[in-house]
Amino acid sequence: xxxxxxxxxxxxxxxYNQPFHITNSVSTASRLITVKLHLKQxxxxxxxxxxxxxxxxxxxxxxxxxxxxxxxxxxGLDVRNYRRAFREIDGFSRTAPSLKAAVQYAxxxxxxxxxxxxxxxxxxxxxxxVETDMTIGIDSRENTVNRAREAFEQGFExxxxxxxxxxxxxxxxxxxxAEATPGAEYIIDANLxxxxxxxxxxxxxxxxxxxxxxxxxxxxxxxDFAGLRLVRQHCPYPVGADESVKSKYDAWRLIEExxxxxxxxxxxxxxxxxxxxxxxxxxxxxxxxxxxxxxxxGIGINQSVQFAAGTGAFSYHDLDSAFLLQDADPVGYxxxxxxxxxGY
Ligand code: MN
Numbered sequence: 605x606x607x608x609x610x611x612x613x614x615x616x617x618x619x620y621n622q623p624f625h626i627t628n629s630v631s632t633a634s635r636l637i638t639v640k641l642h643l644k645q646x647x648x649x650x651x652x653x654x655x656x657x658x659x660x661x662x663x664x665x666x667x668x669x670x671x672x673x674x675x676x677x678x679x680g681l682d683v684r685n686y687r688r689a690f691r692e693i694d695g696f697s698r699t700a701p702s703l704k705a706a707v708q709y710a711x712x713x714x715x716x717x718x719x720x721x722x723x724x725x726x727x728x729x730x731x732x733x734v735e736t737d738m739t740i741g742i743d744s745r746e747n748t749v750n751r752a753r754e755a756f757e758q759g760f761e762x763x764x765x766x767x768x769x770x771x772x773x774x775x776x777x778x779x780x781x782a783e784a785t786p787g788a789e790y791i792i793d794a795n796l797x798x799x800x801x802x803x804x805x806x807x808x809x810x811x812x813x814x815x816x817x818x819x820x821x822x823x824x825x826x827x828d829f830a831g832l833r834l835v836r837q838h839c840p841y842p843v844g845a846d847e848s849v850k851s852k853y854d855a856w857r858l859i860e861e862x863x864x865x866x867x868x869x870x871x872x873x874x875x876x877x878x879x880x881x882x883x884x885x886x887x888x889x890x891x892x893x894x895x896x897x898x899x900x901x902g903i904g905i906n907q908s909v910q911f912a913a914g915t916g917a918f919s920y921h922d923l924d925s926a927f928l929l930q931d932a933d934p935v936g937y938x939x940x941x942x943x944x945x946x947g948y
Contacts, residue, residue: 606682606718608689610642611675611707613668616652618901618929625741627768627797634899634929635664637703641710643683649714650935651706652904654872654897654925659847660701670700674707683715690877697851697875702898704875709907712876723910724946730916733945734909736923737762737791742769745777752781752788759941762789762818764922767806768797775809782815791894791920793821796847800824800831807839817841819894819920821868822848833863842866842892850874852881859889866892866919871907872900883917894920901925901932906946909937913946 616636624631634654641649655662677692689711696704709723716723724731738760740751752763765781767774778792798806803823810817819842824831826847836843844866849855850873858864867886869879886893895908895918905926912918923944926932938945 605645606647606684606715607644608641608678608681608683608711608714609644611671611678612640612642613671614638614640616901618899618932620928621930623741624928625743626766626793627742627795629658629795631899634901634925636899636901636904637667637706638903639703639706639710641707641714643714643718647714647717649683649710649712649717650903651708651710651713651907652900653702653706654900654904655702656872656898659873659898660850662700662702667700667703670696670703674703678707678711683711683718686711686715690875693875694877697878701850701875702872705871705907706904708876709871722946724914727911727914728916729914731913733943734912734918734921734923735761735942736921736944737764738924738927738942739764739793739922740766740781742766745773745780748777749780749784753784756785756788761787761942762791762920764791764793766793766795768794771798771802771806775806778810779813779815782813789818790815791819791821791922792817793846794823796822796825798823800828800834803831803835804838807835807841811840819844819866819892821894822846829858829861829863832858833861836863836865844868844892844894846870846896849882852878852885855882855885859885859891864891866894868894868896868922869918870896870898871911872898872904876911879911880915883915887917893918894922896922897925899925899929901929902935905944906934906936909944910946
């Protein structure tokens with residue numbers, strides 16, 4: 605009845621409203637693979653992959669070749685036994701993590717339709733909605749301040765500011781934003797851009813100017829766990845990992861070695877299965893969690909909205925990519941200001 609029959613991949617591309625600039629990377633468009641998982645009785649589960657070469661090492665064209673291999677692994681499985689399908693797709697964790705996320709989510713989406721229960725309730729139904737931040741890329745001081753002020757006035761109380769290419773201008777920009785948006789909360793993301801000493805110069809400067817930083821994300825390079833620990837131990841703000849955590853094994857090591865106050869889970873890095881494992885690791889170790897995104901449009905953001913509302917595991921939600929893309933309408937969730945409500 606609820607057996608997996610077919611898997612279809614569809615190419616989609618969305619342009620950014622303005623070029624999205626982070627440390628050593630400028631994106632003008634987001635290329636996605638939307639996944640349709642067909643069950644025998646006509647139900648179609650939806651998922652979406654936003655690949656990342658920078659973070660996952662994924663390249664667009666080769667990903668298409670995984671369709672057949674993935675279908676072979678899960679064909680005939682019953683989505684009501686979704687852990688069996690997850691387990692098969694876990695084999696693609698290293699080679700195609702974003703597709704792993706999309707296909708695992710499509711399995712849940714198909715099950716959701718099959719049993720008449722929204723995905724966020726299948727996952728626990730912890731919250732009715734989540735509140736997203738708004739991300740402001742690297743830009744001139746004037747543009748950064750204008751965008752920050754605009755987002756804050758629109759009701760985005762948490763502003764995520766990208767830094768990491770030039771320490772002195774980063775400090776000036778963030779101080780200017782703090783002055784222009786009193787009452788806002790700030791997440792600072794360096795995307796691997798600083799050395800540990802530069803990261804500490806940045807946080808010292810914020811502290812001297814009484815700027816509260818809610819989270820300082822991935823200040824140093826991806827494999828520099830010692831550097832991350834050093835920054836964590838010597839700065840007054842919570843320090844966390846994004847690029848350094850892809851699998852549950854990365855999370856385990858970072859927690860065990862006391863490198864992080866929080867972890868940024870992204871379904872596109874970990875899929876649903878490892879994301880669920882990292883949630884439980886973080887809960888066990890009293891580590892904070894945020895959830896982030898790559899360049900997902902509506903279908904892709906819905907995956908994280910359902911996951912975050914269902915598990916209720918996250919202190920901060922950085923699920924704004926569909927706002928930054930042209931014509932990326934919500935699918936399966938509803939937007940009210942900075943609130944994202946999971947729908948059916
Ligand atoms: Mn990040």
